[in-house]
Amino acid sequence: MHRVAVLNVVGLSPSLLGSGAPKLRDFARSVGGVRTMVAPLPAVTCSAQATMLTGVDPATHGIVGNGWFDRSLNEVHFWKQSAALVQAPRVWDEARSRDEAFTSANAFWWYAMHGSTDVTVTPRPQYPADGRKIPDVWTVPAGLRDTLQDELGSFPLFNFWGPKASIESTDWIARAAMQIEERFAPTLQTVYLPHLDYVLQKHGPGTREAQQELREIDRVVDVLHAFFAARGVRVMVVSEYGIASVSRAICLNRELRKDDLLSLREERGTELLDAGQSDAFAVCDHQIAHIYVRRAKDIGRVSHLLERVSGVDSVLDRAAQDALGIGHERSGDLVCIAEPDAWFAYPWWLDDAHAPDFARTVDIHRKPGYDPCELFMDPTRPLLGLRTAAKLALRTLGMRNLLDVVPLDPSLVRGSHGRSSVARGLEPILLCDDDRLDAQVPMRCVKDAILRQVFGS
Numbered sequence: 001m002h003r004v005a006v007l008n009v010v011g012l013s014p015s016l017l018g019s020g021a022p023k024l025r026d027f028a029r030s031v032g033g034v035r036t037m038v039a040p041l042p043a044v045t046c047s048a049q050a051t052m053l054t055g056v057d058p059a060t061h062g063i064v065g066n067g068w069f070d071r072s073l074n075e076v077h078f079w080k081q082s083a084a085l086v087q088a089p090r091v092w093d094e095a096r097s098r099d100e101a102f103t104s105a106n107a108f109w110w111y112a113m114h115g116s117t118d119v120t121v122t123p124r125p126q127y128p129a130d131g132r133k134i135p136d137v138w139t140v141p142a143g144l145r146d147t148l149q150d151e152l153g154s155f156p157l158f159n160f161w162g163p164k165a166s167i168e169s170t171d172w173i174a175r176a177a178m179q180i181e182e183r184f185a186p187t188l189q190t191v192y193l194p195h196l197d198y199v200l201q202k203h204g205p206g207t208r209e210a211q212q213e214l215r216e217i218d219r220v221v222d223v224l225h226a227f228f229a230a231r232g233v234r235v236m237v238v239s240e241y242g243i244a245s246v247s248r249a250i251c252l253n254r255e256l257r258k259d260d261l262l263s264l265r266e267e268r269g270t271e272l273l274d275a276g277q278s279d280a281f282a283v284c285d286h287q288i289a290h291i292y293v294r295r296a297k298d299i300g301r302v303s304h305l306l307e308r309v310s311g312v313d314s315v316l317d318r319a320a321q322d323a324l325g326i327g328h329e330r331s332g333d334l335v336c337i338a339e340p341d342a343w344f345a346y347p348w349w350l351d352d353a354h355a356p357d358f359a360r361t362v363d364i365h366r367k368p369g370y371d372p373c374e375l376f377m378d379p380t381r382p383l384l385g386l387r388t389a390a391k392l393a394l395r396t397l398g399m400r401n402l403l404d405v406v407p408l409d410p411s412l413v414r415g416s417h418g419r420s421s422v423a424r425g426l427e428p429i430l431l432c433d434d435d436r437l438d439a440q441v442p443m444r445c446v447k448d449a450i451l452r453q454v455f456g457s
Helices: 022-030 045-054 091-098 144-152 167-184 195-203 208-230 252-258 296-307 318-323 384-396 443-455
Strands: 004-009 035-038 067-070 075-078 104-107 119-123 137-140 188-193 234-238 248-251 264-267 270-273 280-285 288-293 312-316 334-338 342-345 429-431 440-442
Touching (some): 004 443, 022 208, 022 234, 035 429, 035 443, 067 288, 091 188, 119 167, 137 144, 167 188, 167 195, 188 208, 195 208, 208 234, 234 443, 248 252, 252 296, 280 342, 288 296, 312 318, 440 443
Parallel strands (some): 004 234, 104 119
Antiparallel strands (some): 067 075, 234 429, 312 334
């Protein structure tokens, strides 16, 4: 067996390799050039990762997005972490069945908890009853949690996601991956490097900010490549999707509300979505939205309504979902795909004064949809930085308060993804030394490519 490290540089596409990433460009040349992939539908983090690691589409592995509506609980759940949610064996399971000496490590790829990797590190904040959010990680073996944070410092959670997202969290993950290699020398290690994803969503591709952060991720990958290569580890580089410039946010739940399809509950002057009672509602996830319809007889009417919404490219019924590999019991009765320059925002309220309190906070689990506005500080509120610092100081004294820093204006977002069909140059990439791969391959081919790197042809 050969030892392999798979580096997931999120958001990297061929269009970004032309400038600002000389080390990645050199690595691509050394392994035979840039191969691109056709991402699954939806081309979002959890679905893409599950597809690469299982070698099957979302219709089989069940990860139909970063979140979905649980019909048994009548609740929307995003960013859950249990490995049991993936309904197909992953690459390390098949590799171990071929050779019992095979070992694996997972550094921050999703659905990591309680899985079958020998070594695991994944974000797992503490949530004390006093309302604080304390950065932490979950690891296997359990003692690795303290070892890593003693040597590297606490995992910089607030630089991993939110208005302060920066290269600092990706640097931490890279250093943790090197620590794992030195301590355990796994046959396969998967390493998640998310930094580029955030700047591209926040500022858009082709911007000065994107070029600057591209150089940062190029530096991190170069350090990892040199480190692993010196230890005889083969390196593969993948990405989950490319990110397109967007100029429009489409609020599907507001469109459904116009036709009295949403059920809302008023609490303390705010409006909360009652998903289980709604005749139809949207779970928005970048450029894809799952539409859950309460009664089968209404599906046709809801589909016709959504097809007329500006910014909606297509509406998929069950037959169309099956044809595209996303048909699964977790999927919506309908799936909407946005036009290339548009994305779907989750809000349902018509007046910002009625927005729920969590809408203005970084709260990835409470919101029934993905919210890239969490990458911003509200530009309409003066001295917000000082106010936030004061609130954080009060929290350290045990005094609860609301960190309401997130803007409610989705037009701030400049980049998105989720479509499987994208413009040339925006495809996800695959960089590895494998002459059995075509210039473009389905993303599900990554699993077999990894196995060939480990076991040979």
